[in-house]
Amino acid sequence: MDLIQVENALKKCKRCNLWKIRKNVVPGEGRKNAKIMLVGEAPGKEEDATGRPFVGRAGKLLNSILEEAKIKRSQLYITSVLKCHPPQNRKPFSGEIKECLPWLEKQIETIQPKIIGLMGNTAIKSLLGFNGITKMHGKTIEKNGKKFLLLFHPAAGVYNAKLIPKMKKDYAKLIEFV
Ligand code: SF4
Structure with missing residues (x-):
């Protein structure tokens, strides 16, 4: 399956x-052969309405952080663990993650990024099996031949602006993989 086929099946x-x-x-x-892949938690209301990832407030903050890091969104592939919007932005249920994760794994296998930025604990837990964004943000971890960078979810910066300087420092580490 190529990326378009995966996306069409997903729909x-x-x-x-x-x-x-x-x-x-x-x-x-994003790009079918992106070197950088970013993975969030789940689509929000605006993403559900448009079918596009990270177009709401968190997406705007992400755009500005990437811009400061001199990375264009068009250079990346951006997705989430869940591909459908959970009502009232609740956390994804473990059963939903279990059902949806094979789609993300297919996307990773197809794109073969050099680095996968896991944005927030849902993405970290789903792919690496632990929570730990507060202590582990900015760290790189290798697992099964893949490299992961642990990042705050952009929504964390929307709700707590004090995190934004730390986020900028962590996201800037992506530039070496462009
Ligand atoms: S597993 Fe659930 S969240 Fe994922 S694409 Fe299918 S219906 Fe949507």
């Missing part, structure tokens, strides 16, 4: 109950 997914209430599946977007 028809009914593996968990979120398909019943979504407006749009949000598979992700």
